[in-house]
Amino acid sequence: MIALFFVLFFGTMLALGMPLFASIVVSTFALPVFFGDACGYALMNVAQWNLDGSISSVGVTILLFILAGEVMSKGKLTEKLFDTFAYYLGKKRGFMPIVSILTCMFYGAISGSGPATTAAVGAMCYPILVELGYDKRFSASILVAAGCLGMVIPPSAPLTTAAGLTGELDVVVLYKMAAVVGVVAGLILILYAYFHCLRHGNGNQAAIEAHNAKLRSRSFGAVLKESIWALLCPVIILGSIFAGIADTAQAAALSLIYAGIVSVWIYKSLTWKDVMDVLRKCLPSAAPLAILLAIANSFSGALKAMELPSKMANGLVEMGVSHALLVGLLLLLMLVLGTFMDSGAAMRILIPIVYPILIALGMEPYSFVVAVIMTQAIGLTTPPYGLCLFVMNSVSGESIASLGKRLLPLIGILILVAYIFGLFPGLLAWALP
Known part of the structure; x- marks a missing residue:
């Protein structure tokens, strides 16, 4: 009864247009007020969950x-990668789109960001x-997907x-698995681009050879x-993370220092004043990020206290839902939410719910979380919240529909x-701790 009230109350606030963070805060605080100890936690628990989430190193990373x-984007590192x-590869048939995917x-x-990659x-x-x-829509579509x-x-x-x-998964293990999944997806996109060019032509070969000759001068x-x-x-x-030399927060700091040194002293594409301007523009995002992580932690704590995930897991077992169908349904749910709302918001809502269900069902959580991230990435390519799609719409001038x-x-x-990869976790078992 209490769990049903929580779900309906939270869903109603979202449907009425209340921001995600406000919906979570009001829902988690409302239950102890309305039901007292019967909900499984007290107001002090909510405060502690918020504190634990806000001091996490995840936000800093x-x-x-x-x-x-x-x-790195402002420092024009993209151009250097493309030229190499x-x-x-630029002269070979079908390889200029492949160069773009690489x-x-x-x-x-x-960058660690889909929209930033698409934009840059x-x-x-x-x-x-x-x-x-090359065909305009083909060129735009592969850049969105990659x-x-x-x-x-x-x-x-x-x-x-x-x-x-x-609160339990090792981010280094997630990185290792995601690296494989991302590279496999990229290689398949490369094959698609290659066979498309074989079938539909390789663009203007004379222009390609002239471009390559200029580069090879x-x-x-x-x-x-x-x-x-x-x-x-x-x-x-990644080497510093995978080798155990640095944790993710330290590697993130190293990447920022490295980006500044390369952009200012080596490529000379930025000055230190430019770097500071970039930092000043980005820093205001720190406070909202810390708030979101804090309230997401309280949301997860409330769900566990009400034993909602375990109840859902038991219901799925009693219904006799197969492993393949369960994986498909959960990923479909994430995909649909990623299509109709911001991918970060969808992830913050569903991962605290889905993760305990996976544990309760005895499923391997790492590969599934990576698969979830992939479905959220796909959400970046679809309207109405497909940021990568909208970025390329602005760059190319092609309509969203086309x-x-x-x-x-x-x-x-x-x-x-x-x-x-979600259905066959054994493909990534080598990365497990």
């Missing part, structure tokens, strides 16, 4: 990665692809957030000398990748 990604891949994957491993890589690569004779992988390929802010929301050593610092960025960040239609096969590919 996410903020530092956001700051580093912004500095294009130098070797650039998205590498930049995603730098799309703004540079889309005009080049169109100039080289750009959203910035949310999956670590270091990823959503992965770090997910670890914080569960410099020696590869000169190109590599410029781009090596951008290429080393994800290696240094881009959405062209994205359908790519979205199907990404959904299949998420479902396979």
Whole structure:
């Protein structure tokens, strides 16, 4: 009865347009007021959950990665990555779109953000692809699909957030698994682009050769000398985490320092004043982030206190829902929510609910959480809250409807990748602690 009241009360406030954080705060505080000790927790518990969430290192880690990604974007690291891949691959049939996908994957491993990757890589690569004779909608669609992988390929802010929301998962293990899932998805997108070019043509070959000749007028050593610092960025960040040299918060700080040094002293694309301006613009996001993590922790605590996840898990077992169907239904729910609301908000609502259910059912949680992040990334490609889609709409001038239609096969590919890794956790078992 109490759990049903909580769900209906919370859902009603969201439906009435109340902000997510306000809905969570009011719901968690309302139960002890209305039902007293019968709800399973007291007002002091809510205060403690909020405090525990606000002092978590997760918020600092996410903020530092956001700051580093912004500095790298302004520092033009994207151009250096693109030139390196294009130098070797740009003349081959179908490989300029592939170069764009590879650039998205590498930049995603730098920025940790799908929209930031789409904006930075799309703004540079889309005009080049169109100039080289590739179909406009095809070019825009692959940049949207590859750009959203910035949310999956670590270091990823959503992965770090997910670890914080569960309070139990090791973020390094999540990073290792997500790296594999993100790379597999990227490779499949590369195959799609290659076979599309084989079937529909490779653009304007004369323009492609002229572009490649201009790039190759410099020696590869000169190109590599410029781009090596951008290429080393994800290696240094992820290498320090996976090798145990630094935890995620320390690696995030390292990435920010590295971004500033490379942009100011090596590429000279920014001054230290520019770097400080970028930091000043991003820092106001720190307070809302800390608040969201705090209230998400209280939301999770309230659910556990009412034993709602375990009750839902028992209900699913009694209904005889198969493992394959359960994984499909949970991912479908995340996908639908990611389509109709901000992906971060959807994740903060559902992960505290779904994670305890997975544990109660004896399912392996790490691979499933990674699959959830993939479905949320897919939500970035679909209206009405598809930020990657809207970014590319602004860059390309193509309508949302035409881009959405062209994205359908790519979205199907990404959904299949998420479902396979969610259904077969053994594929990622090597990364488990």
